[in-house]
Amino acid sequence: MLLLAFDTATPAVTAAVHDGTAVLAETHQVDARRHGELLLPAIDQVLRAAGVDKHGLTGIAVGVGPGPYTGLRVGLVTAAALGHALDLPVHGVCTLDAIAFQARAEGLAGQPFTVATDARRKEVYWASYDAEGRRTEGPGVDRPAELTPAARSVGAGALLYPDAFPGAHGPEHVSAGALAGFAAAELAAGRELLPNVPLYLRRPDAQVPAGYKAVLPA
Amino acid sequence: MADEPLVLGIETSCDETGVGIVRGTTLLADAVASSVNDHARFGGVVPEIASRAHLEAMVPTIQRALDTAGIKASDLDGIAVTAGPGLAGALLVGVSAAKAYAWALDKPLYGVNHLASHICVDQLEHGRLPSPTMALLVSGGHSSLLLSEDITSDVRPLGATIDDAAGEAFDKVARVLGLGFPGGPVVDRTAREGDRKAIHFPRGLTGKNDPEYDFSFSGLKTAVARWVEAKRRAGEEVPIADVAASFQEAVTDVLTRKAVKACKDNGVDHLMIGGGVAANSRLREMAQQRCDRAGIRLRVPRPGLCTDNGAMVAALGAEMVWRDRAPSAFDLSADSSLPVTEVHVPHTHFHDQAYDALGGGAA
Numbered sequence: 055m056l057l058l059a060f061d062t063a064t065p066a067v068t069a070a071v072h073d074g075t076a077v078l079a080e081t082h083q084v085d086a087r088r089h090g091e092l093l094l095p096a097i098d099q100v101l102r103a104a105g106v107d108k109h110g111l112t113g114i115a116v117g118v119g120p121g122p123y124t125g126l127r128v129g130l131v132t133a134a135a136l137g138h139a140l141d142l143p144v145h146g147v148c149t150l151d152a153i154a155f156q157a158r159a160e161g162l163a164g165q166p167f168t169v170a171t172d173a174r175r176k177e178v179y180w181a182s183y184d185a186e187g188r189r190t191e192g193p194g195v196d197r198p199a200e201l202t203p204a205a206r207s208v209g210a211g212a213l214l215y216p217d218a219f220p221g222a223h224g225p226e227h228v229s230a231g232a233l234a235g236f237a238a239a240e241l242a243a244g245r246e247l248l249p250n251v252p253l254y255l256r257r258p259d260a261q262v263p264a265g266y267k268a269v270l271p272a
Numbered sequence: 273m274a275d276e277p278l279v280l281g282i283e284t285s286c287d288e289t290g291v292g293i294v295r296g297t298t299l300l301a302d303a304v305a306s307s308v309n310d311h312a313r314f315g316g317v318v319p320e321i322a323s324r325a326h327l328e329a330m331v332p333t334i335q336r337a338l339d340t341a342g343i344k345a346s347d348l349d350g351i352a353v354t355a356g357p358g359l360a361g362a363l364l365v366g367v368s369a370a371k372a373y374a375w376a377l378d379k380p381l382y383g384v385n386h387l388a389s390h391i392c393v394d395q396l397e398h399g400r401l402p403s404p405t406m407a408l409l410v411s412g413g414h415s416s417l418l419l420s421e422d423i424t425s426d427v428r429p430l431g432a433t434i435d436d437a438a439g440e441a442f443d444k445v446a447r448v449l450g451l452g453f454p455g456g457p458v459v460d461r462t463a464r465e466g467d468r469k470a471i472h473f474p475r476g477l478t479g480k481n482d483p484e485y486d487f488s489f490s491g492l493k494t495a496v497a498r499w500v501e502a503k504r505r506a507g508e509e510v511p512i513a514d515v516a517a518s519f520q521e522a523v524t525d526v527l528t529r530k531a532v533k534a535c536k537d538n539g540v541d542h543l544m545i546g547g548g549v550a551a552n553s554r555l556r557e558m559a560q561q562r563c564d565r566a567g568i569r570l571r572v573p574r575p576g577l578c579t580d581n582g583a584m585v586a587a588l589g590a591e592m593v594w595r596d597r598a599p600s601a602f603d604l605s606a607d608s609s610l611p612v613t614e615v616h617v618p619h620t621h622f623h624d625q626a627y628d629a630l631g632g633g634a635a
């Protein structure tokens with residue numbers, strides 16, 4: 055297995071190559087406004103660093119959010135186009151699941167916890183996990199005050215609202231290495247991943263113009 | 273480089289996902305997926321809806337274009353994409369896709385200007401553009417007079433709208449008349465039944481001291497709305513076809529008058545008209561009459577190539593390859609306000625530094 059993984063659903067632009075056993079190379083840069091500029095160079099660089107030719111890849115794993123849409127779409131359309139051009143399967147991974155995988159690797163294994171990322175507009179994208187790391191609730195998008203998170207929580211959304219998420223800590227953003235690790239483990243276990251379709255969770259903002267406005271004074 | 277470069281072009285600046293394939297100046301495929309019906313009930317393009325539709329349509333539209341052209345992606349000599357101007361989120365979907373295809377297929381990437389593409393598309397219809405060419409671009413997003421010496425490197429703006437684009441005025445007048453969205457085609461159709469001399473609507477910026485090549489359609493739009501409202505208030509029936517025809521006459525009068533004047537003033541004997549409004553039948557007719565009288569050769573692509581499409585991007589991309597222009601780097605950004613003078617966005621020589629700046633490396 056040689057997986058190229060990347061994610062643009064959080065402020066991080068991150069890419070990694072995974073051989074089914076371990077991460078061979080990973081890049082991580084935080085710049086919420088430049089996903090479009092940074093992603094392809096990051097992919098190119100991570101393959102060079104891993105010493106892997108793109109034609110040797112066996113699949114692509116991409117974070118399908120939830121996350122702010124403009125950045126999120128950069129990852130998804132890149133994955134779709136690479137999959138098409140290189141004739142590779144594209145596996146979608148819920149970005150919150152990848153953060154959860156990383157949090158467990160960093161010490162949260164064996165206890166329930168909540169992952170929350172920043173959804174802007176005073177809301178968070180969130181999901182909760184049990185002691186075995188299985189997602190039990192979410193993904194959802196809500197105001198922090200309306201949630202009852204687990205005793206432990208991780209992610210930039212949790213860190214942003216300490217009142218709602220007491221004792222929140224890192225990882226802040228997703229890392230493609232963790233996303234690749236999660237995808238590799240699921241694939242090895244024979245489980246299906248998600249389709250390459252964004253988890254928007256919100257309907258598009260679209261205000262219907264309030265009828266035709268008269269120009270003559272009333 | 274190939275005499276007849278084979279180039280795929282991607283256009284996502286507004287609500288159409290366009291993918292075109294050209295060989296030199298020959299059109300091989302022009303696939304379009306439009307989200308226009310999803311916007312109709314809002315009376316205008318909703319950016320988030322457009323961006324979502326581009327993501328869904330991208331790969332299927334590329335495949336459709338390749339199938340129509342009967343080529344394999346690996347046959348291509350380059351990938352071109354609209355880098356701007358346009359809706360930021362919509363552009364970004366196309367730019368990201370183009371980069372991924374170019375990188376995966378080891379083909380040069382050309383980030384090109386949407387307005388220059390509107391001009392260059394005429395090469396698919398009438399052969400290579402003469403130098404210089406005067407271009408009048410009119411659509412829902414732009415109304416500009418441009419002088420091009422070389423469509424891959426030298427496009428100069430002579431004038432532009434100072435308020436609404438011509439196409440916007442069509443949309444707004446269509447709304448006033450209750451004709452629906454988009455306004456261009458329906459106003460054109462309705463106007464055919466009307467008297468274009470019935471009402472004399474104002475011609476913006478045609479006074480002695482007004483800027484010669486700039487346009488203004490906001491006052492015209494308001495004048496039409498006032499006229500219609502006054503009729504309605506008086507309890508009279510609104511002669512919809514006459515209003516549509518008279519409004520359309522005012523728009524096309526100003527556009528063609530200024531375009532022909534720009535040609536004469538600058539000693540240019542070719543006028544190209546592009547953009548969605550160039551599909552308007554009265555504009556085409558009046559432009560032909562006035563150009564004939566002034567001894568100017570008029571070039572207008574067929575209506576399907578005037579609206580936003582991928583073929584126009586491919587046409588400019590092929591010209592870039594043919595003229596050996598530098599490709600774009602993979603850190604190419606989508607620029608919603610890309611100036612028309614930036615016909616293409618070449619290699620910045622920054623990308624080695626960009627790689628270094630990314631950090632990370634072997635784990």
Ligand SMILES: [Zn+2]
Pocket residue numbers: 386390411413547548579580
């Ligand atoms: Zn256009």
